[in-house]
Every structure is written in C-alpha cells, then in structure tokens.
Amino acid sequence: MEASSFRSTREYAERMDQADSLSRFRAEFYLKSDSIYMDGNSLGLLSKRAEHALMETLSDWREHGIDGWMQGNHPWFTMSEQVGEMLAPLVGASPEEVIATGSTTVNLHQLVSSFYKPEGIRTKILADELTFPSDIYALQSQLRARGCDPDTHLIRVKSRDGRFLEEDDIIEAMTEDVALIVLPTVLYRSGQILDMKRLTEEARRKGIPIGFDGCHSVGAVPHAFSEWGVDFAYWCNYKHLNGGPGSVGGLYVNRSHFGTLPGLAGWFGSKKEKQFDMAHTLEPAESAGAFQIGTPHVLSLAPLLGSLEMFAEAGIESIRRKSLGLTEYLMALIDSELDGFGFFIGSPRDDVRRGGHVSLEHPEAARICKALKQNGVIPDFRAPNIIRLAPVALYSTYAEVWEVVRILKDIMAEKQYERFSNEREVVA
Numbered sequence: 001m002e003a004s005s006f007r008s009t010r011e012y013a014e015r016m017d018q019a020d021s022l023s024r025f026r027a028e029f030y031l032k033s034d035s036i037y038m039d040g041n042s043l044g045l046l047s048k049r050a051e052h053a054l055m056e057t058l059s060d061w062r063e064h065g066i067d068g069w070m071q072g073n074h075p076w077f078t079m080s081e082q083v084g085e086m087l088a089p090l091v092g093a094s095p096e097e098v099i100a101t102g103s104t105t106v107n108l109h110q111l112v113s114s115f116y117k118p119e120g121i122r123t124k125i126l127a128d129e130l131t132f133p134s135d136i137y138a139l140q141s142q143l144r145a146r147g148c149d150p151d152t153h154l155i156r157v158k159s160r161d162g163r164f165l166e167e168d169d170i171i172e173a174m175t176e177d178v179a180l181i182v183l184p185t186v187l188y189r190s191g192q193i194l195d196m197k198r199l200t201e202e203a204r205r206k207g208i209p210i211g212f213d214g215c216h217s218v219g220a221v222p223h224a225f226s227e228w229g230v231d232f233a234y235w236c237n238y239k240h241l242n243g244g245p246g247s248v249g250g251l252y253v254n255r256s257h258f259g260t261l262p263g264l265a266g267w268f269g270s271k272k273e274k275q276f277d278m279a280h281t282l283e284p285a286e287s288a289g290a291f292q293i294g295t296p297h298v299l300s301l302a303p304l305l306g307s308l309e310m311f312a313e314a315g316i317e318s319i320r321r322k323s324l325g326l327t328e329y330l331m332a333l334i335d336s337e338l339d340g341f342g343f344f345i346g347s348p349r350d351d352v353r354r355g356g357h358v359s360l361e362h363p364e365a366a367r368i369c370k371a372l373k374q375n376g377v378i379p380d381f382r383a384p385n386i387i388r389l390a391p392v393a394l395y396s397t398y399a400e401v402w403e404v405v406r407i408l409k410d411i412m413a414e415k416q417y418e419r420f421s422n423e424r425e426v427v428a
C-alpha cells in the first residue's frame, strides 16, 4: 500500500493515538461516548479537575462564609493572581504581567482606556477588517467616548482574499497618525496566525503601542509576549483553556507599563495590602493586577485552577505539536477523501501560520453542520460558509479526526445535508 493511502486508514489513526504522549489527559475530560467534539475552540469541555476546583470553592463558601476570602482551599482574595500566574507560561510572560479578570471585551475596553492616548495628529486606532465583531464594537465605542468619529478614526486593514491578512499590509498602515494598534493573534475564521513578533517590532520602531486579542491562540499556540515586547493582550479562558461558559478572562500588560494608571479604575486594582484601607486615592498594584476593576467572579474563576494544572503538566510545546499533527491530518484526509465534493480549506497549510482549528468552506456549510450534528459530530459554523473544526490536543484523537472525515464523506455522498435548511441557528 502506498504511504498516502495507508494514512487514510483508521489503523493509521489508531497507531498515531497509541504513540500520543498526551493521550492520558483524555480520560480527565467529560466526553460523550456517542459524539465527537470538534468545538473546543468555541467552548472547551469540562474536565474532572476543573469540576473539582469549582466544588472545592463552593465548599469553601459553605464552610467559611465571608472568611473564604482569606481561608479555605483556594482563598478568593488572591485567586485572580493565582490563575494569572498559571496563565503566564502560556503567553510567555512573567507572573506579575498576567491577571485573570473581566472578560475579553471588558478587558479590551480597559486596555484601550489605558493605552489609547490620542495626541496631536496621532489619533487613530489600527485594527483589521477580519476581526471579531465584539472587538470592533468596543473600539468604535472607545473612539466615540473620546469624541472621535469611528468612521474616520478606526482603520481596518483590508484582507486581499477575505481569509488572510498580510503582515506587509498591516505594517504599511502603521502611519504617523496611528495612536494604538489592536490585532488578533489568530483570526477566528481562517485560523491564520499573525506574525506577532514582526508586527510588534515594527510597531515599537514607530512608537505605537500594540496589543493582541489572544482568544483563538491561548492554550493552543505558544507566545512570547514579554520577549517580543507586546504592550498588552487579552483573551478568553473558555475556549482552548476549558474554563467553562463565561469563564473569567485573561489580561497581560508588559512590565514596562507597570505604574500606568488604569483607564477604568476600581478597588480591586489596588495594592493588595492597601485595598482595605478604603482610602479615596487609588494606589494601583505594581503589576497587571492594577487593571482589575471590581470583585472577581470567583465561581467562574475556580474551574481554571484545575484546568490549568493540566496545561502545566502537558506543556504548551507538546500541546502545540499534537494540535498541529491533528489539524494537518484533518486537512490531509479532507484532501484525499473529500475531493470533488466542493470543499475548500480556508486555513493556512503552513504550520507556522496555522492556529488550532481548520476552516472548511462550502456553500452548503450551514446545513452540512446540521447533518454533522445529527451524526454525532459537534462542529461550529461561521456564516456564511465556514465549518470550523477544532481537534484539541488534550482530548481529541486521530481516530476521531478520521471518523469525522468518514462521516462528512457519507453526508456528501448521500446528500444528507439536503434534509436541512441552509440557515444558521441563533447560536452558531
């Protein structure tokens, strides 16, 4: 048998699973025996450790009442810092540069409030036209709040093909009227990784602060935010990090900005030992902790204590290696098995440029997704024509990837999708 046709057998996939050094983590997650989860880039699954950490926190509340702030299994007063410390290696930062707080969009508001300092002709914010809508809404409203017209002050770098961004185009747009740059680490549709190191170098050369939205990379792709000199970053912890629905977000600020007053201040940004002095002058923490606002959402933070232990044990480099192996295998099977069915792979083939998911384009994508669900595969759909598939390093297998492609092939060969309407659900 030829090497390529052996790769398309289930036996090959099973061999890859046997050789997988991360396979032990799968048993730690709640997986359904009758379904294949390919949506870990939208909402990661519950693990036993995340559940345990949450239950311990509930028990601290039951046992200690108000004293849970300083006592119990995981004292609440320092939990945001504790989770921040666990997140730091995943973004390549020191523990004081990271805090678990707020949510993606709220953290973006906080960071723009703190780092957008329009002055003279430098008044614009540079973003891109493929960015997640919430980020754009936040940037537009921040501009309005400063009396700037978003139509003229928000620059959105164009994509040449609707899928990818060219770093050259972004760098060209870093003109002298730009006061702040906000970009994604990984594009949420195509899964393209931007060259953060290069973009940061160019922004620094031009003296423009630069920040990244890490929602689609943190937990799947290694970063070196500190080393690259990235000014700030923010991300959610419910996607690749499996922190649970609405889990508290992540925020990174480079240590060179410690001491910058938060744009949106609140008492949880205080130096810890000063917070309960109750003074009317904020003494901000000398860390990313200064960018916290109010009381942490402890019950949405606790699962991360358990979940992040697994990332520390597995190591982000091994996670990345397996993730790339899974997505490369998925694309290879799509090429060999689904040829002629009208699919187009809208993700970068090059490992260096591909994040944690594969974007599969098809005009009938909405109803192919519905047919996948009926066959026990959980994908996600992005209008108008994208099926996103995310095999996740800690709990997905090569055999599942193989099975997904086999099911897709049946759906297409038997035109099963024609039984469904080609419209998206309310939550896609």
Ligand SMILES: *Cc1c(COP(=O)(O)O)cnc(C)c1O
Pocket: 103, 104, 105, 106, 132, 134, 135, 184, 188, 213, 215, 216, 236
């Ligand atoms: C998921 C996601 C968000 C979501 O923001 P929330 O404030 O957590 O709702 C924002 N930006 C990107 C790029 C995302 O992928």
